[in-house]
Amino acid sequence: MSFVRNAWYLAAWSEELPSEGWLTRRLLDRPWLLLRREDGSAAMLADRCPHRFVPLSKGRREGDRLFCGYHGLGFDMSGTCVHNPFGEPPEGARLAAPPVAERHGGLWFWAGDADKADPALIPNFAFIDQGGPIERAVYTMAVNYELIADNLLDLSHAEFLHVESFGTNGSLFSHGKQTVETDDSGSIWNKWDMTGAPPPIWAMPMLNEGDRVDQELHIRWNAPANLALFIRMAKTGAAEPMVPPMANPHILTPETETSTHYFFTHAPGEQEAAQARRVFLEEDEPMVAAQAEALAGEDFWDARPVILPSDRAAILARRRLMQMRKAEAAT
Amino acid sequence: MSFVRNAWYLAAWSEELPSEGWLTRRLLDRPWLLLRREDGSAAMLADRCPHRFVPLSKGRREGDRLFCGYHGLGFDMSGTCVHNPFGEPPEGARLAAPPVAERHGGLWFWAGDADKADPALIPNFAFIDQGGPIERAVYTMAVNYELIADNLLDLSHAEFLHVESFGTNGSLFSHGKQTVETDDSGSIWNKWDMTGAPPPIWAMPMLNEGDRVDQELHIRWNAPANLALFIRMAKTGAAEPMVPPMANPHILTPETETSTHYFFTHAPGEQEAAQARRVFLEEDEPMVAAQAEALAGEDFWDARPVILPSDRAAILARRRLMQMRKAEAAT
Amino acid sequence: MSFVRNAWYLAAWSEELPSEGWLTRRLLDRPWLLLRREDGSAAMLADRCPHRFVPLSKGRREGDRLFCGYHGLGFDMSGTCVHNPFGEPPEGARLAAPPVAERHGGLWFWAGDADKADPALIPNFAFIDQGGPIERAVYTMAVNYELIADNLLDLSHAEFLHVESFGTNGSLFSHGKQTVETDDSGSIWNKWDMTGAPPPIWAMPMLNEGDRVDQELHIRWNAPANLALFIRMAKTGAAEPMVPPMANPHILTPETETSTHYFFTHAPGEQEAAQARRVFLEEDEPMVAAQAEALAGEDFWDARPVILPSDRAAILARRRLMQMRKAEAAT
Numbered sequence: 002m003s004f005v006r007n008a009w010y011l012a013a014w015s016e017e018l019p020s021e022g023w024l025t026r027r028l029l030d031r032p033w034l035l036l037r038r039e040d041g042s043a044a045m046l047a048d049r050c051p052h053r054f055v056p057l058s059k060g061r062r063e064g065d066r067l068f069c070g071y072h073g074l075g076f077d078m079s080g081t082c083v084h085n086p087f088g089e090p091p092e093g094a095r096l097a098a099p100p101v102a103e104r105h106g107g108l109w110f111w112a113g114d115a116d117k118a119d120p121a122l123i124p125n126f127a128f129i130d131q132g133g134p135i136e137r138a139v140y141t142m143a144v145n146y147e148l149i150a151d152n153l154l155d156l157s158h159a160e161f162l163h164v165e166s167f168g169t170n171g172s173l174f175s176h177g178k179q180t181v182e183t184d185d186s187g188s189i190w191n192k193w194d195m196t197g198a199p200p201p202i203w204a205m206p207m208l209n210e211g212d213r214v215d216q217e218l219h220i221r222w223n224a225p226a227n228l229a230l231f232i233r234m235a236k237t238g239a240a241e242p243m244v245p246p247m248a249n250p251h252i253l254t255p256e257t258e259t260s261t262h263y264f265f266t267h268a269p270g271e272q273e274a275a276q277a278r279r280v281f282l283e284e285d286e287p288m289v290a291a292q293a294e295a296l297a298g299e300d301f302w303d304a305r306p307v308i309l310p311s312d313r314a315a316i317l318a319r320r321r322l323m324q325m326r327k328a329e330a331a332t
Numbered sequence: 333m334s335f336v337r338n339a340w341y342l343a344a345w346s347e348e349l350p351s352e353g354w355l356t357r358r359l360l361d362r363p364w365l366l367l368r369r370e371d372g373s374a375a376m377l378a379d380r381c382p383h384r385f386v387p388l389s390k391g392r393r394e395g396d397r398l399f400c401g402y403h404g405l406g407f408d409m410s411g412t413c414v415h416n417p418f419g420e421p422p423e424g425a426r427l428a429a430p431p432v433a434e435r436h437g438g439l440w441f442w443a444g445d446a447d448k449a450d451p452a453l454i455p456n457f458a459f460i461d462q463g464g465p466i467e468r469a470v471y472t473m474a475v476n477y478e479l480i481a482d483n484l485l486d487l488s489h490a491e492f493l494h495v496e497s498f499g500t501n502g503s504l505f506s507h508g509k510q511t512v513e514t515d516d517s518g519s520i521w522n523k524w525d526m527t528g529a530p531p532p533i534w535a536m537p538m539l540n541e542g543d544r545v546d547q548e549l550h551i552r553w554n555a556p557a558n559l560a561l562f563i564r565m566a567k568t569g570a571a572e573p574m575v576p577p578m579a580n581p582h583i584l585t586p587e588t589e590t591s592t593h594y595f596f597t598h599a600p601g602e603q604e605a606a607q608a609r610r611v612f613l614e615e616d617e618p619m620v621a622a623q624a625e626a627l628a629g630e631d632f633w634d635a636r637p638v639i640l641p642s643d644r645a646a647i648l649a650r651r652r653l654m655q656m657r658k659a660e661a662a663t
Numbered sequence: 664m665s666f667v668r669n670a671w672y673l674a675a676w677s678e679e680l681p682s683e684g685w686l687t688r689r690l691l692d693r694p695w696l697l698l699r700r701e702d703g704s705a706a707m708l709a710d711r712c713p714h715r716f717v718p719l720s721k722g723r724r725e726g727d728r729l730f731c732g733y734h735g736l737g738f739d740m741s742g743t744c745v746h747n748p749f750g751e752p753p754e755g756a757r758l759a760a761p762p763v764a765e766r767h768g769g770l771w772f773w774a775g776d777a778d779k780a781d782p783a784l785i786p787n788f789a790f791i792d793q794g795g796p797i798e799r800a801v802y803t804m805a806v807n808y809e810l811i812a813d814n815l816l817d818l819s820h821a822e823f824l825h826v827e828s829f830g831t832n833g834s835l836f837s838h839g840k841q842t843v844e845t846d847d848s849g850s851i852w853n854k855w856d857m858t859g860a861p862p863p864i865w866a867m868p869m870l871n872e873g874d875r876v877d878q879e880l881h882i883r884w885n886a887p888a889n890l891a892l893f894i895r896m897a898k899t900g901a902a903e904p905m906v907p908p909m910a911n912p913h914i915l916t917p918e919t920e921t922s923t924h925y926f927f928t929h930a931p932g933e934q935e936a937a938q939a940r941r942v943f944l945e946e947d948e949p950m951v952a953a954q955a956e957a958l959a960g961e962d963f964w965d966a967r968p969v970i971l972p973s974d975r976a977a978i979l980a981r982r983r984l985m986q987m988r989k990a991e992a993a994t
Contacts, residue, residue: 052969091971160404291387492731626718
């Protein structure tokens with residue numbers, strides 16, 4: 002198994018990058034420095050000196066230069082070695098520096114061939130900063146990113162795993178219609194639509210006895226694992242939604258083959274943060290971690306999973322990644 | 333290395349199976365649920381949903397049905413999927429369910445081809461419930477089961493490792509005669525007989541100065557690693573034994589390649605339990621664990637052990653397992 | 664990767680060997696017993712019984728005999744099995760016993776063909792016991808020995824990593840001249856000479872304002888990783904050194920592929936021991952450990968390091984070891 006290379010990955014939320022120093026983060030199983038130049042622009046450099054491979058983060062930064070703490074080599078923000086205390090900077094000595102773009106509240110990097118890095122290919126997460134106030138957050142889960150994407154692409158699990166948080170009281174079974182779509186942007190959609198369904202518990206105080214609701218639970222995937230969840234609920238027959246429609250990023254960037262940085266947002270406030278932690282860390286993570294443990298490194302397909310109709314979007318996404326890997330391996 | 337498949341293994345003592353819910357146990361490196369149907373009969377089912385591989389034990393039981401906690405599939409006690417909340421139960425979706433038989437105070441399972449599972453092949457441990465009151469117990473040792481069987485099949489180690497517990501004060505060397513036998517049931521026997529030997533310390537209060545004793549230390553092995561120890565001691569020349577003859581099961585079921593469930597019995601009482609723990613956990617286990625550590629995953633034969641005459645039974649048992657593995661690999 | 668076999672390694676400082684019992688130590692990824700015979704001579708025996716592979720160190724010693732704690736086999740100090748409680752000692756049963764020589768305050772062993780073990784090939788560390796009083800010490804670092812040798816063979820790192828302990832205030836850059844030499848004894852030398860340089864801080868109280876100094880920082884390597892550091896400082900123009908020249912062993916013996924016994928000396932006293940610990944454990948080890956972690960098992964050359972002129976001696980040493988390994992693999 003290898004990571005898809007020619008794709009945009011989210012490295013960090015913008016506010017995670019300090020104005021001085023750096024943020025260190027493992028991404029696609031390599032160590033990186035995420036930092037802001039003195040002019041405020043973002044940079045991403047390998048946290049690994051090309052001389053003796055020690056982390057630059059064990060050295061120091063002076064303005065827009067980084068100095069290795071072992072033998073003193075100095076690098077500029079393009080990754081070029083520009084200083085050798087014992088003579089000329091060695092030719093060809095550089096820190097890897099992938100193309101980056103700051104967009105939708107975060108720093109994205111392109112992990113493959115630099116000449117293919119078109120920022121127009123960054124999936125559309127414009128909604129992140131277009132709604133009301135939110136908090137951006139990131140967790141690191143000890144699970145492979147494809148297993149987490151599977152989880153998100155089949156939201157029917159909410160009826161079992163999230164009964165008390167955002168389960169729909171069974172209306173997914175009784176009133177749900179599932180539609181899987183793909184579009185030209187490379188997105189894969191899994192849409193659950195519930196029409197004339199009994200309301201979830203949290204909505205009851207806003208409704209009269211016997212009122213029914215129409216709900217949308219739509220999730221969008223873009224390779225490698227950049228997902229967005231769209232939720233809408235209206236009183237059946239009403240044109241306007243009962244509460245403002247919600248759009249949430251669920252952006253997964255592999256830390257390693259077996260761990261994932263999970264970028265998401267939640268409404269501001271400690272209670273909302275705690276609710277998000279509960280859903281992700283106490284409901285989802287133990288289950289997908291148990292799945293990873295059960296597979297114990299075996300390939301998902303080799304384990305011969307039973308496929309349900311509700312898996313269709315997840316299967317499409319897995320196939321898309323396999324095609325991308327195959328194409329990259331062939332070049 | 334692989335586990336022998338066409339053989340009966342002990343999964344649990346009968347009293348370990350709860351009347352509601354289940355016992356989870358790793359056996360032959362797979363996760364299992366051990367449970368009783370509502371009619372009291374025992375069942376053994378894979379603790380792994382065939383859909384997304386998560387443990388069923390993270391779900392719930394309703395009567396004789398198990399429901400997965402991730403996407404709600406339901407299974408009956410034969411392992412067949414009988415419920416899908418989103419439509420028809422998927423064809424071919426089942427939990428592995430090996431043949432089981434409850435016998436000699438425990439639940440046995442057949443790990444190979446179901447059509448070969450003949451309960452008559454379960455080794456004879458009828459003595460477990462035919463003697464006086466006993467307690468049945470199980471430890472899990474972090475050692476491969478064949479190394480533990482080696483230990484039991486060469487009881488001469490008692491003179492060194494169990495000097496203070498059931499060592500025989502050297503009479504194994506001075507008066508011992510070793511006989512190795514095989515029989516039609518597939519058993520391998522290693523019999524130490526000591527005739528006219530000085531008594532062990534614990535027996536002295538029952539004897540007169542100068543009395544001699546005849547002791548039998550017989551151990552029986554049946555594949556894969558189901559052992560029974562028979563001890564008898566009589567005053568030399570006397571027809572009747574001094575104390576009731578003892579028969580003890582030492583039944584080893586692999587948890588993984590490198591750990592083993594060790595089923596045994598001891599006389600009732602906290603002191604007797606503590607004595608058993610001392611012998612197994614403080615005397616035997618550190619030694620066989622040191623052996624496993626020294627081998628560090630190297631195959632036993634590749635390490636080219638020096639063979640002593642006292643190893644004969646252990647070598648026969650190892651060869652028998654190799655033949656069984658070879659035969660199973662060929663089919 | 665494999666260890667060089669036909670070479671002398673330091674197993675222990677002489678005073679580490681107890682007069683009774685033994686010292687256990689893992690060397691070249693095997694367990695050993697280091698002990699003194701009753702006549703005071705040193706012996707080295709495999710800590711692994713050839714019968715069932717358990718450590719002899721779980722048994723007992725009687726005079727010049729070792730008895731296994733599992734089944735009682737006894738061995739003499741040549742490693743020959745001389746006792747079997749159940750009969751004749753088995754033929755060919757022996758503990759590995761490499762050639763050893765006690766020299767320069769320590770016990771050296773030859774890891775390869777015994778007939779090539781010429782004590783004249785032990786590198787010259789006569790200085791260890793010819794200077795003033797010292798304390799001999801050993802640390803175990805969780806790093807491959809070649810990475811530690813690299814560190815020592817390129818002392819330019821002192822200007823960055825040891826700024827506060829024995830850095831030379833930049834005079835290595837400004838006044839340093841590097842010479843790499845090899846000689847007939849198999850040594851590789853990396854010599855830094857600083858002429859007319861400003862003095863290091865610790866030397867200032869001994870000098871007048873404006874005085875300059877000549878410093879030598881010479882390190883000598885002998886395969887596999889037996890290093891010696893020689894330091895000399897004189898007032899520029901003076902014939903005699905300001906302080907007695909220092910010579911220090913830095914002798915590296917692999918514990919495993921990823922850990923190393925680091926033998927060194929320091930001036931007597933708790934403060935001096937603490938200073939050595941600080942330099943080795945707080946300055947050097949975290950950096951070389953970070954290097955090992957960055958390589959994550961990848962071969963040093965496969966990682967394609969940028970080579971600086973200051974690496975020349977380290978590269979020569981690495982090449983010498985590769986040649987030795989290749990020659991040993993060919994025989």
